[in-house]
Amino acid sequence: MNRKLLCLLPAAAVIFYSVTAGAETPTPPGGATISGKVTYTGTPPKMKPIDMAKEPTCAKQHATPVMTENVTTGPDSSLQYVVVYISEGDQGSAPPSETVRYDQRGCQYLPHVLPMQAGQVLQIFNDDQTSHNIHPLAKVNPEWNKSQPAGSLPIDTKYDKPEFIPVKCNIHPWMHGYFVVLKTSHYAVTGQDGSFSLKGLPAGKYTVSAWQEQYGTQTQEVTVGGSETKTVNFTFKALPY
């Protein structure tokens, strides 16, 4: 039991790190902020428990079975893992120097959705006792498929063109995530409560987009001045199947 908890702690830490990571923006403090909440209407599909029986070393890391994450909902019909970003109006900036971290732990991708800026260095770690293969199904960017045996060095890579890239592991077919490569440096991923905020925006007119892996993209026009904070909410229509 305790051991299980211990295993979970770092996982939680990583989720926190990577979810917030998006919100930190390179531009100096001050400036405008766009924040809001992403919700759904209708009945979303029931997430299925993932059967990891095939990989005991992973299965024993999870007290309760991990659920599929293609439509992850939170309290009062909030949607998690929605990427909100500036799709127009931002003249873009050089990719930041810090690297983005992607973990394979307990036969799960942490985080499930990983936003990054085009050209930013991406480091992929295998923290498991078993070997994974990382297969990002890129279409615009070059596609590759590599094994990463247990205890081997992290894989360093980067994507130059903006794209939503599904990532899968063939050895553990349930492992499924997304690399979201963006032009802008202003992006965020919604947390459990479906909230997000894009900080430090220079005054101007922006198109804000919200992308959900199953329900696609929605956009809204927003104009912000000096250092005001505007609220923008998105609502996706959910179907049971």
Add this chain to the structure above:
Amino acid sequence: MNEVSTHPVAHQHTAPTGFIRKYVFSLDHKVIGKQYFGLALVSVFIGMVLSWLLRIHLAYPDYHIPLLSKLSATGAPGGVMTPEYYLSLLTMHGTLMVFFVLTNAPFAAFGNYFLPIQIGAEDMAFPRFNMMSFWTTFAAFVVMMASFFVADGPPISGWTAYAPLSAVGGDAGPGLALGQDLWAISIAIFCIASLLGALNFIATTLDLRARGMSLMRMPYSTWAWFVTSVIALLAFAVLLPACVLLILDRVAGTSFFIPAGLVLSDKLQAHSGGSPLLWQHLFWFFGHPEVYIAILPSIGIIATILPVFTRRPFLGPKALIGSMVAIGFLSYMVWGHHMFVSGMNPFSATIFSIPTLIITIPATIMTLLLTGSLYGARMRFDTPALFCLGFISVFISGGISGFYLAQPSLDTYLHATYFVVAHFHFVMAVASLFGVFAGTYFWFPKMFGRMMNETLGRWHFWLTFLGVYCVFMPMHYLGLVGNVRRYSAFVDDYLAPLIPVHRFITIAALLTGAAQLIFLWNLIWSRFRGPVASENPWEATSLEWSTTSPPPFDNFGGKHPVVNHGPNELGMDGPDGTDFLMQTAPPKNS
């Protein structure tokens, strides 16, 4: 007049001068034979090093081999190979060994050099074809090697390249894009080369036999090469179109082997209606005869060499030749025994198992004849003789396990386990190579004019003989436990306890491999420092020993040998105190 009308080849030309025509694009079957031998030698050592890497990875998964990361940074990051790279090397080991070693060494190499001489011809029937077939083989080799240097490395679909894994391309995994293309192209080229070669062998045997060289007077090695070339002619004529169809499926979007509705890397494939089993049928229709293409020449070589050292005629030549022909014939009716659990109609499994079991009869006959010819002999135990004995032993061991796999009911348990690996390595790889070793020690003096070092030769034999048993016998036990082959690591609960056995095998394999370096050194040393060989150092009787060592450009120095005797008139009162009679010796009654 009579001379002209009976003798195949007419008047002499002079040997070509100048390096290129003499050693590179030579039309001389002896040079071409050596070229094949060299190519096989290179391939066998590459294949052997690959097997070392595979074995080390299996027994010591975490062992770092820095050199490996040099060879492929992606395939072996930090010197530990990835699962896909393991499979790449596995595929290359199988392909190199089966095609470029077991087909080339006993058949193409020795056949090219000695078939014409043993029948008293001055060259192959079609020397230009002969040259072409070697250089085509070489091209195939280069293309195959190229796959080591492409993005994802060599293919990971094994030497049998089962569709659709081999047919759908990169979506199925690393190495299956460009690497698999190169593999298929290389094999197609290899087929063309082998067809040219086989055609040449057959025509030569039929047309160019010396005066008096009736079919029943041909040495058994010649018989073996002849039967083998017939098998090869038909087998490669099937693999070639199969490869072409595979290539079309890969590059032209056809659906010969790829069924509808496949989903790879989350992509629904565009193909429709193809049959994966069709590939298996075509492949094994070639693949099983290929086994006999590998082993028959070695049996022939052994049957030719053994009597020379037992100093007595071979026991039952007709039975031997009959068995060879029978095997050649049966080899085309048994391919389905590779597919008992493949999903083909289970009734056909029972049909296929019967000829498969029957084929053991001619095999047993040949083994018993070889063993029987030792009985009560005054034997000379030079290195070639030792390898003959070794051959018989490993051939028995490998043949016995065939009984298990020939039965569908046992194959359901043993199929695709190490039991199979043990079986075909013994009966096909090791046995065939023992034939090649025996042939090398026996014919080296004829090919290079110098004897090989006997002491090194014996060391080579004892280490190799003991070594192969240490490597392959335990694999039977692994098979009985159900240890699946082609696994790059043993993560299953029931496989982990078997790692110690794998360690033993790995160490044995490394040592046995090291013993082959003795052989390599012996070749190099003897080539330059070996004692000069006489015309007939072994007191053998076949035609190659009636000419100088090495033979002149036209093999018999303008003479046209006339054959008066069978291939092994041994253990009798020969001329001036010898105990043998050359095939060319004057007839007894005159």
Add this chain to the structure above:
Amino acid sequence: MGKAFAVLVTLITLVSIAFFFLHTWWLPPNISTTGRAVDHQLEETLIGTGVLFLAGQLMLGWFAWMASGKSKDAPAKRFPGGAASLVVTAILVVGIEILTLTFVGSKAWGAIYLTPAEPGALRVDVQAEQFAFYFRYAGPDGQFGGIHPEKIDDGSGNYFGLDPANDVAARDDIVVGSLVVPVNRPISLTLHSKDVGHSFYVRELRMQQDFVPGLDIPLHFTATQVGKYEIVCTQLCGLGHYNMKAYLEVMSEPDYEQWLKTQAGQ
């Protein structure tokens, strides 16, 4: 030299045989109704071929021994009966061996592959993919939903390509990563492959059957021992081949019913 060979070959033969008969490394106990015949078949073959192996190798060793260190004037004996006797021996011995083996063996094979599953057998659908097995139970309605390859989506756990939106039968299908079966009840599997060739191998069932893409291949068995056993892939299917596995869980009838309920609940 010949004597040395004789000693070595005899040694090798005895050691090899010993491990076979000591069962140092051996098959796991059989748990299927058809497996017993296979084991019996194996024993038969083992004895038959064991004798041939022993005879062949020892004869080789013995002859090599005899043939060595003979004085020049020792008379060279010819094999009694010459080739003919050997050929006859081969045909007789091997022929008999073959006849018995095929006769017995074909029954063992028939029981597994040539007889259809019993009508009342529990039907389970198996989907093989790079690199895992998934198992589908019909669920409360006893109906399997149709399979639509274009619907396959590992991300949302739709490994079979079900279409619950339009296909009611598919909605309650139970898809799991382990093959859970009740003991002593005939099970009838249907093997599909989503991508390339795979194989279904359970040592304890003495069974192996390839998955062929594009074909639905039937396979049936009855497990007689409660327990957990490994299902592994034996057909080279790509980089994860070595790690393509699942578990066969044989449960008592009540446990199985319980398990089925909890699954249906989710």
Add this chain to the structure above:
Amino acid sequence: MGVDVQDAIHVGQKLGGSGLPPVIKSPRVHNVALNDRPERSETGVWIGIFAIVMTFAALTSAMIVREGVALDWRHFQLPKILYLDTLILLASSWTLETALAKIKESESQFSAGMAWLDVTLALGGIFVVGQVLAWRVLAGQGLYLATNPSSSFFYVFTAAHALHLIGGILGLGYLIYKLSRIKSAANTTGIRATCLYWHFMDGLWLYLFVLLLARM
């Protein structure tokens, strides 16, 4: 002993016998007249025929299997031009025979025979062009290599045959070249081999044509 020699000669002759390498010349052999003996090249062609038969047998069985395993086999009309092609190829066999008859007959007929040989060569060429036209027709109907298994096999079969025939055309061309230099059938090797191969190509096409008619 005498028996054995007889035996050897007998075997040799029965199986196409010994002779000079005609098209392919061994460097150490003079090209002397040996028209009274079966030629080595003929043996070679016979063996080649076995291999080619095997290849097309394999493709045929592959086609039958493939047609059986799935329901996606679409039948289509063979391009009419194939009928014409067939006639052309048959004709070429006939012209070839006439040519050889004349060449062997007498010095006076030699040049006429050569003319007939050129005609044969031309017909062979026309046949290949005809096959290409047939492909264009199919392409016009939207039937490409990958369109359907039936079209796939059509292209594979016709292309494989065309390639082998081109080999025959080259051989015949070389023979014509030699004859035009040596000016005597008696002293020219490889005639029978070339004819044998040419007629075989003809027969092979007839087989394929019937097969395609039945299956496409």
